[in-house]
Amino acid sequence: xxxAFPPVLGYALRRLLQAVPVVLxxxxxxxxxxxxxxxxxxxxxxxxMGGADAAYIERMRAEYGLDQPVYVQxxxxxxxxxxxxxxxxxxxxxxxxxxxxxxxGVTLLLMATSLTxxxxxxxxxxxxxxxxxxSLTDNVISTLGLIFYxxxxxxxxxxxxxxxxxxxxxxxxxxxxxxxxxxxGWDHYVDVALHLVMPTAALSLIYLSFYLxxxxxxxxxxxxxxxxxxxxAKGAGETRLMVHHIMRNALLPVVTLLGLQFxxxxxxxxxxxxxxxxPGLGQLASQSVVQRDMNTLMGIIFxxxxxVVVVNFLTDLLYARLDSRIELA
Amino acid sequence: MSQPVLDISGLRIALPKGADRPFALEDLNLxxxxxxxxxxxxESGSGKSLSAGAVMRLLxxxxxxxxxxxxxxxxxxxxxxxxxxxxxxxxxxxxxxFQEPMTxxxxxxxxxxxxxxxxxxxxxxxxKARRARALDMLERVQLPDPRSAYNAYPHQVSGGQRQRxxxxxxxxxxxxxxxxxxxxxxxxxxxxxxxxxxxxxxxVEEQAGILFITHDFGVVAEIADKVxxxxxxxxxxxxxxxTVLNNPQHPYTKALIGAVPALIPPPAKPLSSAPVVLKAExxxxxxxxxxxxxxxxxxxxxxxxxxxxxxxxxxxxGVxxESGSGKTTVSRIVTRLLECDSGKVxxxxxxxLAASPRELRAMRKHIQMVFQDPMASLNPRKRVxxxxxxxxxxxxxxxxxxxxxxxxxxxxxxxxxxxxxRFPHEFSGGQRQRxxxxxxxxxxxxxxxxxxxxxxxxxxVQAQVLKLLAELRDRLNxxxxxxxxxxxxxxxxxxxIIVMQxxxxxxxxxxxxxxxNPQHPYTxxxxxxxxxRHWTPPxxxxxxx
Numbered sequence: 001x002x003x004a005f006p007p008v009l010g011y012a013l014r015r016l017l018q019a020v021p022v023v024l025x026x027x028x029x030x031x032x033x034x035x036x037x038x039x040x041x042x043x044x045x046x047x048x049m050g051g052a053d054a055a056y057i058e059r060m061r062a063e064y065g066l067d068q069p070v071y072v073q074x075x076x077x078x079x080x081x082x083x084x085x086x087x088x089x090x091x092x093x094x095x096x097x098x099x100x101x102x103x104x105g106v107t108l109l110l111m112a113t114s115l116t117x118x119x120x121x122x123x124x125x126x127x128x129x130x131x132x133x134x135s136l137t138d139n140v141i142s143t144l145g146l147i148f149y150x151x152x153x154x155x156x157x158x159x160x161x162x163x164x165x166x167x168x169x170x171x172x173x174x175x176x177x178x179x180x181x182x183x184x185g186w187d188h189y190v191d192v193a194l195h196l197v198m199p200t201a202a203l204s205l206i207y208l209s210f211y212l213x214x215x216x217x218x219x220x221x222x223x224x225x226x227x228x229x230x231x232x233a234k235g236a237g238e239t240r241l242m243v244h245h246i247m248r249n250a251l252l253p254v255v256t257l258l259g260l261q262f263x264x265x266x267x268x269x270x271x272x273x274x275x276x277x278x279p280g281l282g283q284l285a286s287q288s289v290v291q292r293d294m295n296t297l298m299g300i301i302f303x304x305x306x307x308v309v310v311v312n313f314l315t316d317l318l319y320a321r322l323d324s325r326i327e328l329a
Numbered sequence: 330m331s332q333p334v335l336d337i338s339g340l341r342i343a344l345p346k347g348a349d350r351p352f353a354l355e356d357l358n359l360x361x362x363x364x365x366x367x368x369x370x371x372e373s374g375s376g377k378s379l380s381a382g383a384v385m386r387l388l389x390x391x392x393x394x395x396x397x398x399x400x401x402x403x404x405x406x407x408x409x410x411x412x413x414x415x416x417x418x419x420x421x422x423x424x425x426x427f428q429e430p431m432t433x434x435x436x437x438x439x440x441x442x443x444x445x446x447x448x449x450x451x452x453x454x455x456x457k458a459r460r461a462r463a464l465d466m467l468e469r470v471q472l473p474d475p476r477s478a479y480n481a482y483p484h485q486v487s488g489g490q491r492q493r494x495x496x497x498x499x500x501x502x503x504x505x506x507x508x509x510x511x512x513x514x515x516x517x518x519x520x521x522x523x524x525x526x527x528x529x530x531x532x533v534e535e536q537a538g539i540l541f542i543t544h545d546f547g548v549v550a551e552i553a554d555k556v557x558x559x560x561x562x563x564x565x566x567x568x569x570x571x572t573v574l575n576n577p578q579h580p581y582t583k584a585l586i587g588a589v590p591a592l593i594p595p596p597a598k599p600l601s602s603a604p605v606v607l608k609a610e611x612x613x614x615x616x617x618x619x620x621x622x623x624x625x626x627x628x629x630x631x632x633x634x635x636x637x638x639x640x641x642x643x644x645x646x647g648v649x650x651e652s653g654s655g656k657t658t659v660s661r662i663v664t665r666l667l668e669c670d671s672g673k674v675x676x677x678x679x680x681x682l683a684a685s686p687r688e689l690r691a692m693r694k695h696i697q698m699v700f701q702d703p704m705a706s707l708n709p710r711k712r713v714x715x716x717x718x719x720x721x722x723x724x725x726x727x728x729x730x731x732x733x734x735x736x737x738x739x740x741x742x743x744x745x746x747x748x749x750x751r752f753p754h755e756f757s758g759g760q761r762q763r764x765x766x767x768x769x770x771x772x773x774x775x776x777x778x779x780x781x782x783x784x785x786x787x788x789x790v791q792a793q794v795l796k797l798l799a800e801l802r803d804r805l806n807x808x809x810x811x812x813x814x815x816x817x818x819x820x821x822x823x824x825x826i827i828v829m830q831x832x833x834x835x836x837x838x839x840x841x842x843x844x845x846n847p848q849h850p851y852t853x854x855x856x857x858x859x860x861x862r863h864w865t866p867p868x869x870x871x872x873x874x
Contacts, residue, residue: 226432232387233427234447234498235420244446248437324437324482 012313019309024078026305027298031077034294035070041090042066044292064090077298086302087295091288096299099284104303106176107269107280110196111262114203119258121204122211126254127247129212130219131238141212149209157202157275164198171197174277199276203269207261214257218250225249252323259315263308332404334506334538335361335384340398342379342388342562353379353393354562361506361538366529368541368549368570370585371559372787373758377542380559381508384540385425386415403505421451424499428511430491434483440467440494441479447501466497470527488652489520496527503535510542513860517651517814522858525552544787546589547817550574550861558582575867588792589866590821592859594840606775606808607640607663607696612672614658632658634832636672640776645802645809647823647840649816649855655832656812660780663810664698665689676776694724697769701781703761707753713739713764714749720772731771738767742797759790763797770801777802778810783818795822816859820844828852 042060046052061067065076080087086096129141148156164171172178172195183191222228223246231245270282277283281300288297320326340357344350353376361367371377382388383395386407400407402423410418419425427433434443444463448454454462460479467475470493483491492512499507509528513521529552532539543549549556549570556574557567558581566579577583614633632655640646648656661667663674665681673680681692697720700706707716717738718731726734736746742763753761762782769777779798783791799822802809813819819826820840827837828851836849847853856862 226427226429227435229387230425230427230433230495230498231435231446233385233419233425235416235418235450236446237416240450244438245435249435322437325484 008317015309015313015316019313022309023302023305027078027081027302028074030301031074031298032070034297035073037292039292040066041292041294044290045090048291081302086299089293089296091291091293091296096295099296100281100299100303103279103281103284106278107266107273107282110199110203110269110273110278110280111266113196114200115207115258115262117200118204118207119211119254122208123215123251123254125208126212126215127219127242127250130216130223131242133216133220138216142216145209145212148205149213151206153202153206154271154275156205157198157272160198160202161275171195174275176278195276195278199272199278202272202275210257210261211254214254215250218253219246222246222250248322252319255315255318255322259311262311262315263304266304266307331363333360333362333401334403335359335540336399336401336404337380337384338399338401340380340383340400341396342376342383343394343396345392349374350562352396352562354383354559357398357559357562357564359540359557359564359567361540363505363538364532364536365554366532366539366541366552367555367557368543368553369557369559370543370546370549372544372585372789374561375559376562377559378510381425381510381540381542384506384508385419385423386410387419417451420447420504421502422504423506423508424502424504426492426495426499426507426509426512429515430488430495431515433495434491436483438482439479440481440483440486444479444494444498444501447498451502462501463497466501467494469500469531470494470497472497489516489524492516492520492524493527496524496531500531500535500537504537506538506540507532508540508542511544512541513548514543514545518816518858518860519651519854521548521860522551525860528552545860546574546586546788546866547860547862547864550864558585574864577867585789586866588789590792590795590817591866592817592820592844592862593865594820594844595822595824596841603641603643605639606642606677607810608673608675609639609659609663610637610673610675612636612659612662612674613670614655614662614667615670632832633662633669636832636834638827638834638837640808640810642775642808643802643806644825645799645811645823647819647826648810648812648829649814649819649826650829651814651855653831654829656814656829657780658832659829660698660778660810660812664693664696664778666698690724694772695774696776696778697772697774699762699765699769699777699779699782701784703758703765703785704753706765707761707768709753712750712752713756716753716764717768717771720768724772735767735771738770739764741770741801742767757790758786759794762786762794766794766797766801770805774807776808776810778812780812781814782811784813784815791818798822816855828855 041064042057045060046057058067065073068076077087086100088094089096089099092099125141125145129138132138161173165173174195176195177183177188177191181191228241228245231241236245266282269280270286272278273280273282274286281303285297285300287293288300337357337359340354341352342354344353357380359367359369359380369377369380379388379393384400384402384407388394395408402418407415407418434440441460441463444466445459448459448462452459464475464479467478472478472490472493478486478490478494483494486494495512512528513524516524525548528539541552553570555567556570558565558573558579560581566573566577566582573582574586577586612633613635614631616630616632636659638646648659650656658667662669662682665674669682672682674682676692676695679692681689681696684692711719714732714735717735718728721731721734722728736749739746739748744760744763744767748756748760748764753764756764765782782798783794786794795818798809801807809822811819811823823840825838826840826843827834828843828849829835830851836843836847836852843852844856847856
């Protein structure tokens with residue numbers, strides 16, 4: 001019995017099937033949790049308007065469907081969700097999907113660059129520290145890692161803003177581009193890149209320390225294993241040992257962490273995006289909570305859960321690629 | 330007279346401060362001639378592996394380093410070589426074979442890549458020539474399908490084949506000296522014999538000198554030309570294999586050889602009238618095929634197929650077989666640590682497999698286990714007295730009484746009562762196994778199931794623990810279900826044995842009968858694979874080890 005299509009496709013299909021109930025559960029759970037929070041969209045909107053009479057409020061509730069019992073609201077929402085209709089945001093007066101797509105780019109850019117930087121620099125420093133273990137180099141690297149690890153991201157962000165924007169004036173304080181710049185072409189990219197330097201640094205420095213510590217420990221562990229000794233007994237030099245025998249095996253736990261962290265970076269970006277006023281998903285999420293913008297919030301969570309599922313799948317694929325002992329099944 | 334391949338003289342290896350002794354090796358003198366196999370024998374901690382590390386210049390420096398002496402390879406001083414020169418020598422002139430074929434190969438690279446690496450490091454051959462050479466070598470170590478093995482990852486070939494790959498890797502460049510560090514210890518007996526034969530054959534072809542490190546005198550008898558015995562870093566005896574094996578001079582060598590179990594089973598006990606305490610009927614266990622629509626599929630493995638046996642009071646029943654034969658599964662089913670698919674295990678007439686959780690808890694008293702790894706089976710955070718008293722306390726013995734009993738048990742297993750308040754890591758392997766036995770005895774069981782209880786121990790310690798088990802069995806009228814892969818051990822302790830292969834009993838009977846006249850071809854193969862079976866350890870009278 002040989003499958004007619006490549007096994008990876010079959011695997012992907014199975015993972016997709018497994019993901020459906022996971023995402024549905026997340027959505028139902030969040031919906032109910034959010035309903036438990038006091039106040040709703042109408043309260044927030046009316047609060048913004050500075051108050052309104054009870055009849056008007058009643059009418060608004062009826063219009064938004066908020067007068068229905070919770071289970072009816074849930075069923076309506078889930079029914080729409082199945083057709084990928086994320087609903088309408090009453091705060092932004094736009095379809096939720098449109099808002100999300102507008103914001104997703106910034107967050108993905110921020111996440112991808114920070115994680116890539118954190119991951120590559122982290123494993124590099126970790127490997128160097130491990131190979132010169134207990135030396136001055138190792139101590140400097142490990143201490144720096146510890147400092148970044150211990151500094152909260154908001155504090156690091158504020159510190160950087162103070163130093164680079166306020167004192168030195170090198171970098172913009174916040175936003176994704178210069179508002180009145182109207183740059184085009186290369187100038188636009190340079191402008192966006194300049195705006196992203198500090199947020200990326202703030203996010204990646206903290207994650208970097210995770211990778212650094214894990215990689216250092218992992219390299220130390222692998223370097224003691226029997227097959228590294230075998231390679232030494234074959235006459236392999238230091239570089240060869242590192243590249244072919246140690247790094248690849250030491251990377252495995254670090255890749256696991258990468259997958260896990262990709263999902264938490266969204267949470268971390270809430271703080272950083274808010275401080276640097278980046279128009280990303282994190283900022284959108286925190287505003288939506290304040291404004292009780294249920295549909296937008298649910299949309300963000302839906303998107304996040306899908307990202308997490310996809311990233312997990314990719315991590316597993318990568319893991320199977322890196323570790324020949326693992327077969328996709 | 331040709332020049333020796335390896336000439337170690339006055340070698341002294343320093344250990345870091347705080348180790349149990351200042352020098353791991355003291356004044357070691359040893360030569361290996363071309364075409365000769367020199368066995369370096371000693372118990373764990375004797376410094377035998379460090380001497381190999383010193384020759385390869387792969388000691389964990391600077392903590393452990395050569396303090397004095399010289400190591401000459403083909404007349405050249407190895408200690409004076411630069412790291413670069415040493416790298417050229419390693420793998421080309423001196424090769425090494427390690428103990429654990431599981432871990433000694435890089436799991437992420439194919440077998441072929443790893444063989445190729447040696448050639449890439451030391452030769453200027455082209456890609457095709459290297460591949461041809463590697464394939465040729467794989468053929469010489471008699472791998473069944475060299476081509477597929479070349480492309481396989483290490484986890485895709487069996488343990489014995491992996492060791493063949495290691496040997497192929499070591500011999501690729503026809504080194505003058507091969508250091509083999511316990512190369513067969515992790516293998517089944519039948520595989521072990523094949524590998525030993527292979528090493529012998531290839532070594533004769535290549536005329537290489539081999540420094541063969543082992544703790545097993547059976548292996549020594551099988552393969553050695555010369556023997557050197559190490560004890561606590563000191564060479565206590567060396568000479569031609571025949572002389573040392575049959576007429577050892579030093580008391581330590583005598584004690585070691587005296588501890589090797591002879592292949593002579595104990596006289597049969599008249600047990601046919603004793604009551605049956607354990608009766609297993611039609612046991613079956615299949616590790617099911619997992620998965621379905623939402624997860625991957627795994628092949629079903631039948632670990633135990635329709636197994637029945639009885640154990641009488643005061644009897645020791647040995648379960649022998651190679652890895653994968655299902656012997657450990659049997660021990661787990663009998664103690665119901667593993668649920669069985671079908672069958673019955675009657676302890677004193679009650680079926681333990683059908684017992685409710687409450688009944689089972691009461692029944693566990695009667696049947697206790699001693700595990701293989703004395704390091705892993707004792708909770709490192711509990712004191713010895715708590716470890717032993719735990720069981721009785723759970724079963725309702727008052728704390729004070731349980732602790733007092735625990736202290737008495739320690740005496741019974743020949744440990745000092747002062748051991749009670751110490752932690753497991755403060756004991757040696759043999760002492761820890763005694764604690765494990767005391768823990769099993771604390772429940773006053775009728776049956777003890779011992780799963781490879783002496784496999785992790787040095788031979789002299791092994792002998793003591795076996796003696797203790799036999800004594801306790803006779804004194805407390807215990808029944809023992811003794812699972813082992815070591816036929817020498819089985820011969821020494823068991824009254825009856827069952828031989829398992831692929832989850833089935835292929836032969837059973839009184840130990841003496843099975844050993845003297847094996848019926849099943851598999852049993853015959855097992856028995857003929859025991860290393861050093863032609864050598865009967867001389868009966869030595871020693872004044873204790």
